[in-house]
Amino acid sequence: MSLDLRYFAWVRERVGTAEETVEPPAGVTTIGELIAWLARRDEGYAAAFEVPEVIRTARDHEHVEHDAPIEGAREIAFFPPMTGG
Amino acid sequence: MSLDLRYFAWVRERVGTAEETVEPPAGVTTIGELIAWLARRDEGYAAAFEVPEVIRTARDHEHVEHDAPIEGAREIAFFPPMTGG
């Protein structure tokens, strides 16, 4: 399954890219599993996802928890807690 | 003692004047007594002060209760509950 990923703020800076398309292996079914899989890619990803609990995630422009499935998603985004307003 | 009086909204309309200067008799020492004295002047004043409890009063531009003294006052005002804003 092909999946568009978006990274923002310091997650983007550590990962080293703002967006990419990935093909996660079959065993990766939730966003939490996707984070664990991404964290193993290289040092940048490892640094971005060092403390997974602080990472907020969105699925197709809606906030979701890490236990949300990736099945059927078009775009998954990873970012720190929001500081707008 | 000479005292300036001001009337607003329906109190003004019933009394028939916006302001006047009066010389209350010596026995009139509080705003409540002033209201009772004014109410006896004519039908218009009687109508304005028919229900004294609803009349709000100010002494020299500050809200006061009916038991406030008139001694030393420059201006006493009478009006219905406020409806600004």
Added chain:
Amino acid sequence: MSPTIRIRIQAEVFDTESETALLTEGRRDVGASVAFTGWCRDEGGTLKALTLEHYPGMAEAEITRIAEEAARRWELSGITAIHRHGRILPGEKIVLVVAAARHRQAAFEAASFLMDYLKTRAPFWKKEERIDGTEGGWVEAKESDDAAAERWENGESSE
């Protein structure tokens, strides 16, 4: 630095943007401003106009006292209140309150406090003209306004 307090009673309409700018321009410590505007409604098409009578001198003095109380209760950069008098048509502005502060909660609460007290304590009275030509008479004070003002007396505040 004590907050700027600006109080005006006027017949003319006012501009929210420029009044807010007067509180914030040249300052770099304002994080939040809240501007409340009160508008004249047409009451379901029945109201032709309102005429606002006020007590000159006391109106300014009383609103200043309320604004000073707001400045004591919250950490404010500045507070503005402008109240119109005279004849006002549906769709026109009646009153403006602007509160500026470092933090948004203070700005929201101070503006809300000022409006609640202004409604019940500022010497203004509204008289209605009806569309059908009948005498609308003097607007009666609302108990809900008294209740709104009273909630601040028990120290209700999230600060």
Added chain:
Amino acid sequence: MSPTIRIRIQAEVFDTESETALLTEGRRDVGASVAFTGWCRDEGGTLKALTLEHYPGMAEAEITRIAEEAARRWELSGITAIHRHGRILPGEKIVLVVAAARHRQAAFEAASFLMDYLKTRAPFWKKEERIDGTEGGWVEAKESDDAAAERWENGESSE
């Protein structure tokens, strides 16, 4: 009539007066409008600029969802939210929320609610540039903002 909802994400500055007019013009049933503006502070002279990053598409969608929730909770005529992105200097505006309603309490509460949720749920991130040239880094989320948003979850409202 369901309330007008206007959401914009833009680099340009905005004008409170004209945004409020867009919610109230041609209407005679609006009695109150509350405009909240968030400003960039200089943090005691240490901040040179903020850069606001956002998630295009989701930012609009999320703020729209928050505004729709406000429209469900309060009786509103309309609600506007405008959030800037890009580089913003101290003294400049960052965000505007305007809520218009028949009654002032609804306008105050809806604007406050929208700001509290916008702070914690809208996908924006602030990065600081310091006056002294050091890297200020990403602003950390504040627990006080989470607490401010949570107070609405227990149904706190005077309505």
